[in-house]
Amino acid sequence: MKLELKNINKSFGTKQVLSSISLETVGSKAFGxxxxxxxxxxxxxRILMNVIPAxxxxxxxxxxxxxxxxxxxxxxxxxxxxxxxKVVLEQLVYFSMLHGMSRKDAVREVDRWLERLGMxxxxxxxxxxxxxxxxxxxxxxxxxxxxxxxxxxxxxxSGLDPVNAQLLKDVVREEIARGKIVLFSSHQMSYxxxxxxxxxxxxxxxxxxxxxxxxxxxxxxxxxxxxxxxDKAALREAFGSACSEMENGALLLRLKNAGEKxxxxxxxxxxxSLDELRxxxxxLNDIFVEYAGDTTEEExx
Amino acid sequence: xxxFRTIFHFELGNYFKSKVFIGITxxxxxxxxxxxxxxxxAEALRTEDDAETKSSRMLLVAAEDEREMLLSAFxxxxxxxxxxxxxxxxxxxxxxxLRAEADSVLEFESLQSVTYYVDNLSMTDMTPQTAYEILRxxxxxxxxxxxxxxxxxVDEAMNTEISFRTEALGKDQGMSFLYTYLMIMLLYMTIMLxxxxxxxxxxxxxxxxxxxxxxxxxxxxxxxxxxxxxxGFSGLVQIVLxxxxxxxxxxxxxxxxxxxxxxxxxxxxxxxxxxxMLVFYILGFLxxxxxxxxxxSMATRLEDTGTSSMPLQFLMMFSMFVNIYGTTSGKVDGALxxxxxxxxxxxxxxxxxxxxxxxxPVWEIALSLAILLLCTLGTGIVxxxxxxVGVLLxxxxxxxxxxxxxxxxx
Numbered sequence: 001m002k003l004e005l006k007n008i009n010k011s012f013g014t015k016q017v018l019s020s021i022s023l024e025t026v027g028s029k030a031f032g033x034x035x036x037x038x039x040x041x042x043x044x045x046r047i048l049m050n051v052i053p054a055x056x057x058x059x060x061x062x063x064x065x066x067x068x069x070x071x072x073x074x075x076x077x078x079x080x081x082x083x084x085x086k087v088v089l090e091q092l093v094y095f096s097m098l099h100g101m102s103r104k105d106a107v108r109e110v111d112r113w114l115e116r117l118g119m120x121x122x123x124x125x126x127x128x129x130x131x132x133x134x135x136x137x138x139x140x141x142x143x144x145x146x147x148x149x150x151x152x153x154x155x156x157x158s159g160l161d162p163v164n165a166q167l168l169k170d171v172v173r174e175e176i177a178r179g180k181i182v183l184f185s186s187h188q189m190s191y192x193x194x195x196x197x198x199x200x201x202x203x204x205x206x207x208x209x210x211x212x213x214x215x216x217x218x219x220x221x222x223x224x225x226x227x228x229x230x231d232k233a234a235l236r237e238a239f240g241s242a243c244s245e246m247e248n249g250a251l252l253l254r255l256k257n258a259g260e261k262x263x264x265x266x267x268x269x270x271x272x273s274l275d276e277l278r279x280x281x282x283x284l285n286d287i288f289v290e291y292a293g294d295t296t297e298e299e300x301x
Numbered sequence: 302x303x304x305f306r307t308i309f310h311f312e313l314g315n316y317f318k319s320k321v322f323i324g325i326t327x328x329x330x331x332x333x334x335x336x337x338x339x340x341x342x343a344e345a346l347r348t349e350d351d352a353e354t355k356s357s358r359m360l361l362v363a364a365e366d367e368r369e370m371l372l373s374a375f376x377x378x379x380x381x382x383x384x385x386x387x388x389x390x391x392x393x394x395x396x397x398x399l400r401a402e403a404d405s406v407l408e409f410e411s412l413q414s415v416t417y418y419v420d421n422l423s424m425t426d427m428t429p430q431t432a433y434e435i436l437r438x439x440x441x442x443x444x445x446x447x448x449x450x451x452x453x454x455v456d457e458a459m460n461t462e463i464s465f466r467t468e469a470l471g472k473d474q475g476m477s478f479l480y481t482y483l484m485i486m487l488l489y490m491t492i493m494l495x496x497x498x499x500x501x502x503x504x505x506x507x508x509x510x511x512x513x514x515x516x517x518x519x520x521x522x523x524x525x526x527x528x529x530x531x532x533g534f535s536g537l538v539q540i541v542l543x544x545x546x547x548x549x550x551x552x553x554x555x556x557x558x559x560x561x562x563x564x565x566x567x568x569x570x571x572x573x574x575x576x577x578m579l580v581f582y583i584l585g586f587l588x589x590x591x592x593x594x595x596x597x598s599m600a601t602r603l604e605d606t607g608t609s610s611m612p613l614q615f616l617m618m619f620s621m622f623v624n625i626y627g628t629t630s631g632k633v634d635g636a637l638x639x640x641x642x643x644x645x646x647x648x649x650x651x652x653x654x655x656x657x658x659x660x661x662p663v664w665e666i667a668l669s670l671a672i673l674l675l676c677t678l679g680t681g682i683v684x685x686x687x688x689x690v691g692v693l694l695x696x697x698x699x700x701x702x703x704x705x706x707x708x709x710x711x
Contacts, residue, residue: 049517051693075517081510097307098518142514 001027001062003150003181008057010043010205017043018205021057025198030172030182032196032213034189036292039202041185042078045152048183049073072099074148078155078185080139084128088119091127092141099146106145113141117167133164140168150181157191169194189284199284201291208291217281222261224280225253229272238271252280304519308527309534312502316535326539330546337550340557357404359428360387360394364409370439371409378435379428394418407432412440471660474631480570481657482628484578485650487540489621492586495536496593497610499529503597503688504606512692521689526681529590533583577656580670585649588677589613591684598691599704620647624654633658643669645676 003025010018018040025031035041047054050068059066083091089110096106114120117137122130127138136159143151153172157165172195176182186192192199193213200210209216228250229235235251236243242254255264261279268277282290316322359382363371368386375384387394387406397403398418405428406418415436417429438459445455506512515524551558551568570578592613600606620641627638633655642651642661648669655661687704 046517046693051516051689073517075514077510077513077517079510079513081513083506083511084509094307094311095514095518098304098515100303139514142518 001149001179001181002060003066004060004063005044005048006058006060008044008047008059009055010040010047010052011055016205018047018054021202021205021207023200023207023210025181025183027179027181028176029197030176030184030195032192032199033183033185033202034187034192034199034288034292035202039292040205041202042154043205044202045075045154045183045185048150049075049152071150072146072148074143074146074151076140076143076151076153076156078158080136080159082127082135082139082142084126086127087124088114088127088130088138089123092138092145095142096145099148101146109145109147110141113145116171117141133160136160137164137167140171144171144175148180150183151175152183152185154185155187156184157186157188189288193284201288203292209287213284216287220282220287221258222279223255223258225255225261225264225268226276226278226280227251227253227268227272227274228276229274231272235272250276304523305527308519308523309531312528312531313535315502316498316531322535322539326542329539330542333543333546334550337547337558338554341554344557356381356383358383358385358402360385360397360403360406362387362391362394362406362408364411367409367412374435374439375407375432378431412436412443472658474633474658476569477574477657478628479567480574481654483567484582484653484657485621485624485628488582488585488650488653489617491536491540491582492589492617493614495532495586496589496613497606499532499590500593500597500600500606500610501603502528502532503594503692504600504603507598507600507692508602516689516692521692522682522685525591525594525685525688529587529594529681529684532590533586536586537583574656577666578653581649581653581656581673584670584673584677588645588649588673588680589617591677591680595680595684595687595691598688599694601694616646620650623647624650627651628654628658631658634661643672645673648673 003023005021005023008018008021009016021040021044023031023033023044033041033044043052046052048059061067061071089107092110092114093103093106096110097103101109111120111123114123117140119134119137119141122134122138127135130138140156143153156168156172160168169191172182176195182195184192184196197212197214198210199213199216201208211219226246227235232245232251235253239253244252244254246252253264253268255261265277268274359375359379361368361371361375361384363386368388372384372386387397387403391406391408394403394406394408395418398406398420401420404419408416408418410416413436415432417432419426419428442455442459445458446452450458506515548568593610596610596613597606600609623637623641624647627633627635627641632638638651638655641647642655642665644651652661652666652669656666690704
């Protein structure tokens with residue numbers, strides 16, 4: 001299954017929130033939607049979920065406009081919240097039924113998920129008697145119990161301890177393995193790097209970067225070198241402002257262009273006693289900061 | 302439709318499983334049963350001693366030649382009182398009054414001049430008026446006798462029988478006022494209670510952020526209609542239970558209650574009227590409940606609902622006051638009431654009042670009903686749209702202009 005968002009535009013009043021957003025992902029793959037607060041992630045998700053209409057553009061499944069009666073979506077919102085005073089089972093069954101399940105099927109599936117997440121003992125407890133992490137796991141059931149084709153997880157790992165985070169990772173892997181489209185939205189880059197084959201970075205309502213994560217990293221201009229040596233001062237003197245210190249104590253040497261990489265590397269090896277010399281490969285965090293940085297933070301959604 | 306049913310059942314369950322709802326319903330039913338059974342219970346508990354001690358004691362102080370005449374006249378006039386003479390004079394009578402051996406004293410200086418003594422003058426004490434009337438008749442009799450009429454002639458003149466019949470071709474407002482008023486009060490209270498419940502239910506879903514999930518799981522129209530109709534249905538169930546209890550206990554205790562015309566008037570609602578009232582009642586409730594739902598969706602926190610719903614409360618209070626004025630002054634067909642009986646926010650109350658207390662042509666009822674029905678559907682649909690926009694807005698409640706803009710832009 002292939003999901004495409006084509007040229008989605010959205011404005012609230014005079015404010016353009018999304019400009020020609022085009023995204024593409026397929027089943028059995030996880031897609032990472034990144035962006036700072038106010039970049040347009042939640043609006044994109046809401047348009048995808050048919051909560052608000054787009055001003056222009058289309059959403060396609062395998063090339064045909066999406067039919068929301070056929071395609072089921074599961075959503076774990078960033079702002080978690082269920083009915084605090086209601087019994088766990090009752091509200092989970094209610095949400096599953098809203099997605100079109102019969103009561104019998106809903107009870108069966110909810111029970112299966114509670115079992116899978118080790119939450120069966122809380123089945124008949126009121127939600128507000130559960131710990132925050134357990135409430136989060138209950139919330140996850142609302143996104144998955146109705147067996148959605150597209151799973152949208154907004155900051156799924158926030159608030160989870162390492163054990164629960166591992167459990168969630170396993171569950172997400174299972175869903176990906178079952179051929180589902182999984183869409184991640186998160187600020188925790190390590191999780192995105194771990195799961196997502198493909199990412200898109202939104203900035204001020206525009207897609208500023210999209211593609212396979214490996215390719216993005218490979219295509220990144222190879223115009224920076226990581227250098228570690230005893231005599232940092234001599235290196236700084238030789239390269240001046242092109243040289244800056246990294247957090248791990250190594251020096252980052254910015255070249256004028258990638259073409260002079262080999263020559264500079266030879267020069268460095270000849271002139272200095274080096275402990276480490278390699279081409280700098282950015283982490284997702286670095287890519288994110290570069291593409292999503294230097295804009296004022298603004299809430300749009 | 303399936304979503305609507307799911308939401309309707311879930312919301313209905315919220316009401317019917319709520320301990321507060323069950324508690325209030327049971328207490329109110331018990332109170333109604335108790336009130337209607339009170340005369341019967343009081344009758345069963347009353348002993349002869351009670352009956353004696355309960356009748357009040359009146360003392361008369363008068364000149365010797367008038368005593369017997371006054372005593373017989375006042376004994377006849379105050380049947381429920383123990384009327385007796387106090388021959389020791391006014392001071393002794395006042396003493397008895399102060400020692401609570403008597404409840405009232407009437408001192409006659411002459412047949413034209415009397416002083417009424419009482420410990421605490423009750424607001425509902427009718428003794429002065431009754432005594433005045435007895436004395437006036439006594440004076441008339443005396444004058445006729447002095448004028449040479451025989452006692453038989455006087456008796457005939459004083460007790461001429463007059464046959465007087467009233468036939469209201471339209472409605473007897475005296476009879477219909479009570480149930481009309483009760484119905485309007487009931488509608489007002491139901492809207493207030495259940496409207497606020499709908500409003501709070503939406504606002505609490507929003508503040509607990511369950512809304513984030515709801516809005517992505519169900520259509521706003523299904524949400525709005527499910528919530529409002531569930532609230533309306535549970536309100537109706539409650540009212541049916543209250544009325545059922547009242548009718549049951551009225552019939553059980555009928556023998557003990559019949560003397561009171563008030564209750565008969567209340568339970569004597571014609572069937573067609575009840576049907577009209579029910580239709581206007583349901584539509585009037587739904588009209589407001591949809592608006593309350595929309596208001597609830599605007600509030601970020603539960604505490605905001607009070608101020609946000611203020612305009613609705615003013616609308617309702619305006620309708621209520623117009624109705625109170627219209628019904629109590631008897632001008633139910635006045636210009637203001639006629640206008641209000643077409644405006645959707647007041648027509649449910651005003652039309653109930655007009656149908657109840659005057660003869661309204663069928664076309665007027667039909668027109669008012671059509672306007673109300675269309676507007677109720679309209680508020681339902683617009684309410685759902687506002688709801689869809691409102692539930693995703695957090696922070697300061699938006700201004701009306703911002704809502705209209707958001708509605709236009711989707």
